[in-house]
Amino acid sequence: MPKNHNKKIGFLGPWGTYTQEALVKLLPVSEEDLIPYTTEADVIKAVERGEVAKGMVAIENSIEGSVNATLDVLAFETNLFIEKEIIIPIHHCLMARPGVKLEEITTVISHPQALAQCRSYISKKLPRASLEIASSNADAAKTVSEKSGKFAAIGPSLAAEIYGLDILDAGIADFEDNQTRFVLVGKEPAPRTGHDKTSIVCFIFEDRPGSLLQILQEFAYRYINLTKIQSRPTKKALGDYCFFIDIEGHVDDEIIASALKCLRCKVRDVKVLGSYPMANGVTS
């Protein structure tokens, strides 16, 4: 029997990540119930093992697109449910140990998504800096706080505060309106609220180019709104895709259930990642 830590929630750590910020906004949690993990996959697998009751991970960013690591674990490696979602604004800061100046920086450390979101800024302001991947933005800040060289991290101001860094520049993402969608993952399907969204992955038969059209027609025919579609390789060969699709409605709604039933007759497999209450815009 797995240990019963019913109240514990895993999140992409260490302390001070955007994920923690999103989690605290989404749920009334006390810090002692939170357990930081190193990667998105670690968070999700800790839920599956029963180490934590639920886990919080980023799934999509408005600049850089889907968080592939999260999508791939949910689609290929676990059978969990998305239970809630929240969208928060992302304000990236460049931070370094007190005394280090912008022009001295030799290495910028951050999560790959944050480095990609600030691609133009880095190539303009720090063209010679080397880029190092951290498992999270807060982990980048922590690493910078422990190193004596001319390092900088990209992350939230909260991380600068926690790890004693100075903020050298703020609002450094390449596009305005930088937002990230986070999801809370658990073992129980969320009940219908009447204002829900359902995330599915459709695995199509190879060499049937009309499959995506057939999928979309099932929804269009029933006036079901799509809020997201994202193709991902199935890791087998170029051109072999699966589709991550978000639709409005709950699997317990008759119309959604009927659409999924018909879909299952037409494609190789449909995996439901969860039905959950739809976020009402951005929570700042």
Add this chain to the structure above:
Amino acid sequence: MPKNHNKKIGFLGPWGTYTQEALVKLLPVSEEDLIPYTTEADVIKAVERGEVAKGMVAIENSIEGSVNATLDVLAFETNLFIEKEIIIPIHHCLMARPGVKLEEITTVISHPQALAQCRSYISKKLPRASLEIASSNADAAKTVSEKSGKFAAIGPSLAAEIYGLDILDAGIADFEDNQTRFVLVGKEPAPRTGHDKTSIVCFIFEDRPGSLLQILQEFAYRYINLTKIQSRPTKKALGDYCFFIDIEGHVDDEIIASALKCLRCKVRDVKVLGSYPMANGVTS
């Protein structure tokens, strides 16, 4: 007037990248006509400035999906044409300076796509190593050859040879059949060959969830095969996407021209990234 370097071809350098390997397989080029650039965006912009006649960049991998940096520059920042494509198998090796052992490695350096393609290998075999981003796999090998610490690069065996590194492990990607599609970009549309593919980007109106269905219907109605579809954020807000679509046929084919004409009446914009001869499978 830009300088006339008609024969010169830019590629993602330095010497020894998979991009160079793909380029040499695609065209009868001599080394003196090749100019290495640091990033995919640099290659494409050098073509636009007329510094080189054509440029070679990776566009899609069978494990990690689209190369976002390439898609974004082609869609949002230039008006060039894809003229040719080639798919080659990717065999990732872990390489280090002679004498460095696998278990001693503290840092793994590579292109973000290669790091993502070897995610499981790294977390199993080198769980404590830090990950550093290089602008290419060959650049990673070059950097490792110049550093005295316990560094390793992920890249092609050719790069190990060029930069005097030892191969510690081979075939380290997380899935078999790792393939990458590369495209040659230039200023002239390629002529019709009868065995062509067309790449387009569709920008849809916001808040019209049926747009993608309408796009696909235009092609299905005419029995035009789709070989790829990929959504990308337009960088404005979450849920605002454009679609990268590859279809079989040439813009000079009457049926394709007619489909694009009808599409343009329905969506905000359709940008043709090029019609070019379709690759016949993988070139090994």
